[in-house]
Amino acid sequence: MKRRNVIICALLYLAAILAIIVLEKFLPPTHIALAVLKKGCIYSLVAVSMNLLNGFTGLFSLGQAGFMLIGAYTYAVLTIPVAERDSVYMYFDGGIIQFSVPVFVGLLAAGLLAALLAWLIGLPVLRLKSDYLAIATLGFAEIIRAFFQWDELGVITNGSNMLRKYPTFTTTLFPFLVCSACIAVIVLLIHSSYGRAFRAIRDDEIAAEAMGINLAKHKRLSFCISSFFAGVGGGLLAMYQTSIQAMTFKSAMTYEILLIVVIGGLGSVTGSCIASFLFIASSEWWLRFLDTEMTIGNFKVPLLRAGFRKVVFSVIIMVIVLFARKGIMGDHEFSIDGICSFFKNLGKKKEVKS
């Protein structure tokens, strides 16, 4: 990267941090924009981690919700303060874990446990290809969910009851900093020799193998790293929601994240981030007016009532999936050089016309 671009990127990053601080100062803390920013950051991280697997390595996995569940539960179980454990685990005599760890240790443990489980699952599953891999990982996510709802494990997981009262964040800056750090690590990985190996596997497995890339090793590595960040994302989601239950991590959640990745463009990190914010903002905020009844003059607008927002939203998604199959960014990245050359080309085209 050119030196100029590094400086511009750093400035943009600082500007984003400043913008968040200013927004937090002037908006009431319950304002929807802040909630969208927080959730958007977390979904960006999860979507980028899924993109690493589906878009960069070409492994079509649908287990994201399962790894997020592990992350969320690991974080919550490890960080609930000892004093609160009796009230949270009220049906299980306070549970068996009688210590709690700091927030960052909890998040790290969330990622590590998810990665460890991904390694175990990967042993049998990564031998499968395309849609069989998808359905097997989806199956594992469901099995994980069943285990976390099992009463016998209630002393650790609280069975099918809620986990709550663990430390959460109040400022938007926290998820922003953690997620951007994680995404930066993923970007560095993609640009390393490992990342090039991943892309080689995606483009042609046989050719990659012939070039001396160890397929099993690299697939496992990609799967574990993706799960690590999904686990961290799950932990952050738990913090955002302030209470978690295994029931909410259904395959529908994986589908949502997959749609975000597809809308952003398979194989584009910036695309995934932009799509996450657009997805969260339009599903939680911008389309909300569709849910309330509206009258213009004497004319009552038909169809508008609770739930219509989701219908319109899914129609938009279908249109993107059908007609703009490459998503917002395709497999390109949003870059300063890209914008410069875009405007230069724009100028050239106009000259030709005149």
Add this chain to the structure above:
Amino acid sequence: MDFISKNLPYLLAGISVGGQYALIAIGYTMVYGILRLINFAHGDIFMVAALVTVYATTTLPLYVSIPLTLVVTVILGLAVERVAYKPLRSAPRMSVMISAIGVSYLLQNLALYVTGGLAQTYPAIPFISDTIQIGSATTKMVTIVTPILTIVLVFALMQLINHTKIGMGMRAAANDFETSRLMGIKVDNVISMTFLIGSFLAAVGSVLYFTNYASVVPTSGAMPGLKAFVAAVFGGIGSIPGAVIGAFIIGICENIIKGLGWTTFSDAFTFALLIVILIVKPTGLFGEGATDKV
């Protein structure tokens, strides 16, 4: 003897659920056989069929509303194929699968909008909702009707596939898509027919399935759909008898596990079975072995 009389209710429930899964699984296996597509929206079409029955019976008599359900479901299945899958016929397989996930998302949200998020009570259908006594178990008539109806329908379907022209087209398209097109088979019609049969059987399955479950919610199609897909993989995807046998095995095992008091794991068992079969014998019980050539 004691074991049987204790587990008879679960065994009966298993056979009944197995038959219902079989009717859904046929839709998966036929579509996969021809298009190599996991039709994630199939479970939701099954759910929409149940909702149509619920709404139709509020105003219409039963002998009108059940045929109406079948017709509406078939039209929906055909429409989904036309709108969401046909434009992507030359696209990579993953794009079509993503489109199927999109359709599933759309149908669930549409159902959520129409029902207003409330669980809809499924109407009691005379005869098949009647309770009867078998040995030591009390059950509904549907438990007996389901396996018989399933076997009759599968038999009819096998006749259609093995002895008619359109059936021959289906077998040809499943065998080699491009060549059958060159041989003058109208592949689009064959695919439409596949979706028609799949949706029809899913609608029949929904009438039988929801007679046992009091209510319909927008997500109630997802689980039976996934399990039916597992059944299709278990039996060897593309094979209809395989899907039916797989569905019965899954239905029975699942209910016996429930009978043993492991209800939390009844869903997990199905997926564990899927993973085991994929690793041990990826082509399933009756699937044809296909080798990947370089």
